[in-house]
Amino acid sequence: MHITPAEAAIIGTSLGATATLSAAWITQRATSRRERERRLWDRRVATYDDLMSTLHTYAQLRAHTRRSFDLPELEGVRSEALHSAATLAARIELYSSEPLREACERSFDGVQRWLLAWEEWHEQGPAVRLPSQADGLWKKFTRRVEEAERADSELLELLLADVHGTRRGARRFPKGRNRGISLRKTTSGSSASRRTAPGKNAPRKPDHD
Amino acid sequence: MAQDDHLIELYLAGKRIASGLRIARPFALTTAHALGPDVLTTKPLLHLRDGTPAQILWGNTPSDLALLRLELNGTTGPLATTTYGEAQQGQAWRATVSVDPKPLTGSVVEPDAVYHDGPHLTVKALRLRCERVLRDPAAYAGSPIEETRQDPPVVLGLLVKPRDTPPRESDEAFAISVAEALRLFDDVTGGRKAEKRTRANQVLHDRGYGSVRPRWTRTDPNRRTRRPSEGN
Numbered sequence: 001m002h003i004t005p006a007e008a009a010i011i012g013t014s015l016g017a018t019a020t021l022s023a024a025w026i027t028q029r030a031t032s033r034r035e036r037e038r039r040l041w042d043r044r045v046a047t048y049d050d051l052m053s054t055l056h057t058y059a060q061l062r063a064h065t066r067r068s069f070d071l072p073e074l075e076g077v078r079s080e081a082l083h084s085a086a087t088l089a090a091r092i093e094l095y096s097s098e099p100l101r102e103a104c105e106r107s108f109d110g111v112q113r114w115l116l117a118w119e120e121w122h123e124q125g126p127a128v129r130l131p132s133q134a135d136g137l138w139k140k141f142t143r144r145v146e147e148a149e150r151a152d153s154e155l156l157e158l159l160l161a162d163v164h165g166t167r168r169g170a171r172r173f174p175k176g177r178n179r180g181i182s183l184r185k186t187t188s189g190s191s192a193s194r195r196t197a198p199g200k201n202a203p204r205k206p207d208h209d
Numbered sequence: 210m211a212q213d214d215h216l217i218e219l220y221l222a223g224k225r226i227a228s229g230l231r232i233a234r235p236f237a238l239t240t241a242h243a244l245g246p247d248v249l250t251t252k253p254l255l256h257l258r259d260g261t262p263a264q265i266l267w268g269n270t271p272s273d274l275a276l277l278r279l280e281l282n283g284t285t286g287p288l289a290t291t292t293y294g295e296a297q298q299g300q301a302w303r304a305t306v307s308v309d310p311k312p313l314t315g316s317v318v319e320p321d322a323v324y325h326d327g328p329h330l331t332v333k334a335l336r337l338r339c340e341r342v343l344r345d346p347a348a349y350a351g352s353p354i355e356e357t358r359q360d361p362p363v364v365l366g367l368l369v370k371p372r373d374t375p376p377r378e379s380d381e382a383f384a385i386s387v388a389e390a391l392r393l394f395d396d397v398t399g400g401r402k403a404e405k406r407t408r409a410n411q412v413l414h415d416r417g418y419g420s421v422r423p424r425w426t427r428t429d430p431n432r433r434t435r436r437p438s439e440g441n
Contacts, residue, residue: 136329
C-alpha cells in the first residue's frame with residue numbers, strides 16, 4: 001500500500017492534533033481536579049477554623065463555670081451550643097471524615113451533658129446547692145466536665161492530624177504539633193469517605209495527573 | 210488577743226443576727242437557719258462586731274451551715290492558739306456562748322451521726338447529750354463547742370439546729386465538726402489543702418515552734434493540750 005506524501009501529511013497532522021487535544025484535555029481535567037480539591041480543602045479548613053473557635057469558646061465557658069460556680073445566660077449558651085453543633089456537624093460530615101464527624105458529635109454531646117449537669121445542680125436552689133464533691137450533683141457536673149475535656153482532646157487530636165498529618169513515631173498531638181511536622185498541601189486521597197488520622201500514615205498512591 | 214477569738218458575732222444593719230465559728234483567717238461558719246432564707250438568697254454584706262465585713266459565700270440548709278468570707282484587708286492579725294479537734298465518744302464539751310446565763314455543757318454520744326441523708330448530699334454531725342433539757346434547742350445553734358478541760362480551747366464544731374422539724378424539747382443537740390464543714394465546702398476553701406496546712410502546723414507545734422494558725426489535732430480526752438511555750 002502506497003501512501004502519498006499528501007496522505008502522510010494529513011495522517012501526521014491528524015495524529016498531532018489528536019495528541020494536542022488529548023494533552024489539553026488531560027491538563028484541563030487535572031487542573032479542574034486540583035481546583036476542586038483546593039476548594040474542598042479551603043472549605044474544610046474554614047470548617048475546622050469554626051470548630052476550633054467554638055471548642056475554645058466552650059472550653060473557656062467550662063473553665064469559668066468550674067472556677068466561679070456560675071454560668072451566665074445559660075439559655076442563650078445552650079441554644080448557641082445546639083445551633084453550633086448541628087451546623088458544624090453537618091459541615092464536618094460534608095467535608096471531612098467519619099471518625100472526625102463522630103468525634104465532633106461526641107464533643108458537642110459533651111457540651112450538652114455538662115450544661116445539663118450544671119443546670120441540674122443549680123436548680124437545687126441557692127440555699128441547698130454546694131460547690132463541693134460532697135454534693136452528688138456537683139460531683140456529677142465535674143465528672144461531665146472531665147468527660148467533655150477528654151472528648152475535646154480526642155477531637156482536636158484528630159483535627160490537627162488531618163490538617164498537619166502525622167509522622168510515623170511522632171509524639172501525640174498537641175505536644176509535637178509544631179516540631180517538624182510538615183503541612184500537606186494536597187488533600188488527594190483524603191476525601192470524606194476515607195479515614196482521617198490513621199489513613200494519613202499509610203503511603204499514598206501517586207496522583208495520575 | 211481574746212481567748213475566744215474563734216467565736217464571731219454577725220450583724221446585719223447594726224442588729225446582731227447570729228454567732229459563728231472562725232475556721233481560718235478568711236473563713237467563718239454560721240448556721241443557715243439563723244440567717245434565714247431571704248438573707249441566704251440575697252446575700253447582703255454582714256459585719257463582725259469590730260466592723261469587719263463578712264460576705265456570705267454559700268448557704269446550705271440541709272447541713273444548716275453557711276460559709277462566710279471575712280474581708281480582712283490585712284488589718285487583722287493571725288488567730289491565736291485556737292485548735293480544732295476530732296471529737297471522741299463520751300468526750301465532755303461546753304458551748305462557747307449560751308443564750309442562758311448558765312453555760313451549756315454535755316457529752317458526745319456519737320461522733321459520726323447522720324444529720325442529713327438526701328439523694329445528693331449526706332451530712333455527718335456530732336450527736337451530743339446536754340446536761341439539761343433544752344426547751345428550744347435551735348436557740349443554742351451557732352455557738353462553737355469546745356473541749357472542757359483545754360486551755361487554749363480545742364474547738365470540736367459548731368452547734369446546728371436539731372434534726373427534728375419542728376424542734377421539740379430535748380436534751381439532744383447536734384454539731385457539725387470543722388472537718389465535715391471543710392468537706393462540705395471543699396471546692397471553695399480548698400478543704401484538703403487547709404487540712405494539710407493545719408496538720409503541718411501541728412508538726413511545727415509539736416516541735417516547739419508554736420502555732421499561729423488554727424491547727425488540727427486528734428485530741429485525747431484525758432490529755433491536756435500542751436501550750437506552744439511548753440515545748441516538747
